[in-house]
Amino acid sequence: MAIFSVQANPTDARSWLDLARRVEAAGFDALLAGDHPGHGASPFVALAAAAAVTSTLGLGSYVAHAGVREPILLATDVATLDLLSGGRARLGLGAGHTPAEWRAVGRERPDVAARVRRCVAVAEAVRDLLAGHEVTVDTPELVARSARLTQPPVGPRVPLTMGTANSTLLRWAGAYADVVGLTGFGRTLADGHAHDVRWRADQLDAQLAHVAAGATGRAEAPALEALVQHVAVTDDAEAAAAATAADTGLTVAELLATPFVLIGTPDEIVAAVAAHRRRWGVTRFVVRADAVGPLGPLLPRLAGAR
Numbered sequence: 001m002a003i004f005s006v007q008a009n010p011t012d013a014r015s016w017l018d019l020a021r022r023v024e025a026a027g028f029d030a031l032l033a034g035d036h037p038g039h040g041a042s043p044f045v046a047l048a049a050a051a052a053v054t055s056t057l058g059l060g061s062y063v064a065h066a067g068v069r070e071p072i073l074l075a076t077d078v079a080t081l082d083l084l085s086g087g088r089a090r091l092g093l094g095a096g097h098t099p100a101e102w103r104a105v106g107r108e109r110p111d112v113a114a115r116v117r118r119c120v121a122v123a124e125a126v127r128d129l130l131a132g133h134e135v136t137v138d139t140p141e142l143v144a145r146s147a148r149l150t151q152p153p154v155g156p157r158v159p160l161t162m163g164t165a166n167s168t169l170l171r172w173a174g175a176y177a178d179v180v181g182l183t184g185f186g187r188t189l190a191d192g193h194a195h196d197v198r199w200r201a202d203q204l205d206a207q208l209a210h211v212a213a214g215a216t217g218r219a220e221a222p223a224l225e226a227l228v229q230h231v232a233v234t235d236d237a238e239a240a241a242a243a244t245a246a247d248t249g250l251t252v253a254e255l256l257a258t259p260f261v262l263i264g265t266p267d268e269i270v271a272a273v274a275a276h277r278r279r280w281g282v283t284r285f286v287v288r289a290d291a292v293g294p295l296g297p298l299l300p301r302l303a304g305a306r
Contacts, residue, residue: 001283002273002302005030007062008289010046019289020050023057026296030058030090032286035065038104044077051085060090062286063163063181067096067115068105071125071135072147078130079153087155091126092181094163095119097188116168117141123162130158161225165198167210174214179223179284182207184260197248199258208280225284226259226276231291237264259285266298274305
C-alpha cells in the first residue's frame, strides 16, 4: 500500500485550517510542517491548530531542525501536540542546512560531521524523553542534564522519521527510525536553502544500501519515504518534466524514473508509484500542498498500486 502525506506551512489561519480539512477529507495520511526558525511559522503551533479541525489526520514536523532545537523543548512540543491531537503526533528530524538559522541563535553552522553527530544525539535524546526516560548527555554536540517530561505523549509511541541523504544518518535511520525520509538532497548551494540533488538510480541505490546496512538485525525494517518535489498530472510528461530536468542536470528519462517527482497521466503516475515500490521499496510519499487537488482523486488507486 502506498501512503501519501502533505508538507505545507501556513501563511494565514483560514487557508491553513482549510488545507488541514481538505487533506484529511481527501484521504492523505498526514499533514506535515517544515521547520525553518525565523523563516516561517512554528511547525508545532501550526499543527496544534490543525489538530483542532481534524480527527484522524496524522500531524508532524517535516523536519524539525536538530541543529538549533534543544531536545527537552522539542520533546515537550511533540508531547503537547500528541496530547492536543489525541495521539496523532509524528516527529520528523533532520540535521539542518541553512547557515542563517545557526547565526540567529548565535552560532556558526558546523561542518557536516558535527551536524550529523548533533542530529543523532538530539534524535536519541528526544526518543528517550518521549519514552519516559530521564536524559543526561554531556558531549561537544549536546548537553542535557536530568531532562525528563512530566507530560508524556498520550499515544503508545510517537513515530520517528529521519529526513536525510547523508550516509551516516541513513545508517542510523535504518537501525532506529520508523521511517527513512529520503530527501535526495546533495550539497547545499550558496543561498543556504537550495541543493544539488542525488536523484539518479545509482545514487538512490547507494543511499538505500546505507539504510539496509543500518537495518541489519532489525525484526522489521523502516518504511522508505520519498520527498516529492514536483507533481504534475498531464498528458505530456516529457514536456512537464523538461524544466526540472534542466534545473537538476538530469535527463528527462532519469527524472521521470525517480521517486522524487510524479509526472504523467493518472495511469502513468499509478504505474510509477508501483515501480518505485518494486524497484526501491519506497511505499510512502510526501508531496507539497499544490498536489492535494491533482492527487486527491487518485489516492484510492495509488494505495493499491503494485
